[in-house]
Amino acid sequence: MKPGGLGLSDLNIRHIVVDGDACPVKTEIVNTARLFHIPVLLVSSFDHLLQGGEGVRTVQVDRSDQSADLYIANHIKPYDVVITQDYGLAALALGKRCYVLSFRGREFNDRDIDFMLDSRHTAAKARRRGHYGKGPKPFTEQDRENFQHKLTKLLKDLQENV
Numbered sequence: 001m002k003p004g005g006l007g008l009s010d011l012n013i014r015h016i017v018v019d020g021d022a023c024p025v026k027t028e029i030v031n032t033a034r035l036f037h038i039p040v041l042l043v044s045s046f047d048h049l050l051q052g053g054e055g056v057r058t059v060q061v062d063r064s065d066q067s068a069d070l071y072i073a074n075h076i077k078p079y080d081v082v083i084t085q086d087y088g089l090a091a092l093a094l095g096k097r098c099y100v101l102s103f104r105g106r107e108f109n110d111r112d113i114d115f116m117l118d119s120r121h122t123a124a125k126a127r128r129r130g131h132y133g134k135g136p137k138p139f140t141e142q143d144r145e146n147f148q149h150k151l152t153k154l155l156k157d158l159q160e161n162v
Contacts, residue, residue, distance in 0.1 A: 014077050014079065015040065015041050015076075015077075015080050015081070016029060016033050016038055016040045016080070016081045016083065017040075017041045017043065017072055017075070017076055017081070017082050017098075018040065018041065018042045018043065018082075018083045018084075019043060019068055019069065019072060019082070019083065019085070019086060019089060020042040020043055020044035020058075020068070021044050021045055021047075022085065022103075023083065023103055024139050024143075024144070025083075025103050025144060025147045025148070026042065026050075026051075028144060028147060028148045028151070029083060029151065030053070030055075030056055032151050032152055032155065033055060033056075033155075034054070034055055035155075036155045036156075036159060037055075038055075038081075038155065039055050039057065040055060040056045040057070041057050041058075041059065042058045042059070043058075043059045043060075043068045043071050043072050044058070044059075044060055044061070044068055045060065045061055045062065045063050045064075045067060045068060046060050046061070046062065047063055059071060069086055069088065069092075072084070072089060073089060073092045073093070073096075076093055076096055077096070078096060078097040078098065079097065079098065079099070080093075080098045080099070081098065081099045081101070081151075081154065081155070081158075082098045082099070082100045082101075083100075083101050083102075083103065083151075084100065084102070084103075085102050085103050087108075090102075090108040091108075094108060094109070099154060099158070101147070101150060101151060101154065102147075103139070103143075103147060104139070104146060104147055105143070105146040105147040105148075105149065105150035106150075107150065107154075
């Protein structure tokens with residue numbers, strides 16, 4: 001996975017930054033990050049309880065729907081690993097040469113992000129017209145395992161190719 005077209009040999013990971021408002025894999029992120037000695041930054045609104053700890057810093061922002069995303073976008077640096085479900089934040093993170101994973105382990109990349117943003121826009125227009133889809137499928141134990149596998153693989157690949 002190459003953020004912004006850069007090779008893994010250019011790696012200088014600073015943090016794993018998590019869009020924590022609806023993140024179902026916080027424990028998996030923290031446990032995996034500890035194995036690789038990578039600090040974690042969990043960002044969430046005041047409505048959500050966050051647990052800090054060794055190697056984990058928490059930041060809580062106001063309740064507006066984009067506050068966590070804006071905080072993250074303004075604080076990430078190249079080669080950070082960003083964990084989010086938000087396509088807009090994923091696009092911003094890719095533009096800053098970050099590695100981006102979804103909560104289900106999907107790797108966001110420059111090739112697919114424009115299509116994903118367009119799909120999100122099309123769905124939003126349909127909702128405004130009163131057409132609602134089924135919503136996301138329930139998060140499963142298989143999703144959790146897939147995420148942990150993908151994060152571990154990404155961190156291992158990055159560590160081996162420094």
